[in-house]
Amino acid sequence: MDWLRIIVHVGALIPLGAILWDSYQYNLTANPIQELTIRTGKAALVLLVLSLACTPASSLLRFRPALRVRRALGLYGFLYAALHVGVFVVLDYGIDLGQIAQVIAEKYYIIAGLSAFLILIPLAITSTRGWMRRLGQRWKALHRLVYLAVPLAVLHFALAVKSLGSRPEPLLFGAAVAGLLVARLWAKRRGRGPHQAHPSAPRTRSSDSPVNRTASSTDMARTA
């Protein structure tokens, strides 16, 4: 039993289950569109930040199993981001493209959020092993864009909040993302330094980066 994987799959589906449950119980508040928007958006951010935490968790905290769930966390984050956009387009604006275009042109927070989502689309599509193999080294470069997408998503959240002083959540997400980015860069520097950062890291596969290679292969072996 891969408990970590089970925890991730169950945990990531809890917000969706809760939304559907509350929908059935007519418990999505008096303003259900706003409630759905907030809930799907926060779930997306939490999962994306957790997916960013996997690599530092492995390289700095030596919690290597984290890499096995990195892709699943990222894809669940994308799922909630897609639901978030779906609520906006379908439920909120009734697929009225004219109104949607006006809102996009008018509001910075929508531009930031939409940019984040557009970046996530190719990352989600190329998250399979097939695409990993096809893109080779370019896959890593492409997927580094997540460090652009998630900060944009945090910016989107920060701009959408009435008063950051009284609603500090976006700041917490921002601090978490900044911390993870620093951790990532630090781990990378250490990895390249004269002393090997991971003396025990298995380097059996290939010339590919040990971190990503281990992630992809173990990941695949257990998913379907």
Add this chain to the structure above:
Amino acid sequence: MIGLDKNMEKIRSSEITPEHVYLSRRRLLRFGMLGAASLGLTACGGQIGEMLTGTAKEADLASDMFSPDKRDELGDPANSFRVISNYNNYYEFTLDKEAVARLAANFKAEPWKVTVDGLVRNPRTYDLDDLRRKFDQEERIYRLRCVEGWSMVIPWLGFPLAKLLREVEPTSEARYVRFVSLYDPDQYPNQRGLTFYPWPYTEGLRIDEAMHDLTLLVTGLYGKPLPNSNGAPLRLAVPWKYGFKSIKAIVKIELVAEQPKTLWNTMAPHEYGFYSNVNPNRPHPRWSQATERRIGEPGRRPTLMFNGYAEQVASLYAGMDLMANY
């Protein structure tokens, strides 16, 4: 996701998935698809399903979002007492609109005094009984348009502010009316917690706006005393302005010569102007002001200039640039 590769010959035997793993994957896949399908079906029912299929209006009538026996002059049904008293912006208690009612449950709305002074000939302090006795209480069914892009139809009970102002007799220097909410950190958790807000909450109107017949001093809702969550025991209703202008729990009404400072204008002057008339043409950085969500309805409806009260109030702003004076 399963390794179905076009270049079969390139796959080493060690990479071929063993049969038992492959089978369990198929089972998992099937299970996952079943799960996804049932989630999809689930979403077709309940609140989300109703929004998707556009049946929310009728269904929500049943689920107590509206009281269709009361309607505004445009024919739209009033929101129910339950909705109106359980979905409130009342930052002194909490920023969570759905939590206000619970936190306000023990608010002490009586005894209450409101002082009316400043540039007036007869400054006075009223208690609630004075106000109820002196001024005939009438029901007014008004739309309330929140700057956050949602709206309700609310049957207020109250009396025109003009009647009160006439009694205290503003002097000729009085050009604005300043309103002050209760300051009581013992009762309002966020007056202790969110100390960077310039408490107490203050609002203001130009004197002609304050004297307008639509401007209501509210003492009740649905014929009952005002619920605590709606600003008991005394609040304002200025239906052609964004909801935050309709200040709650008023303890002081002061006639002044200069345009008074207001809380939201002080906090974010570019977002919230002194006038804050409902104006679908002036965008806000976060919320659509061109459209709004009527609580209880699916989707959006267009926002009307002056919240649909243009006929009555547009003359107050004749010749004024409403984009500059937002």
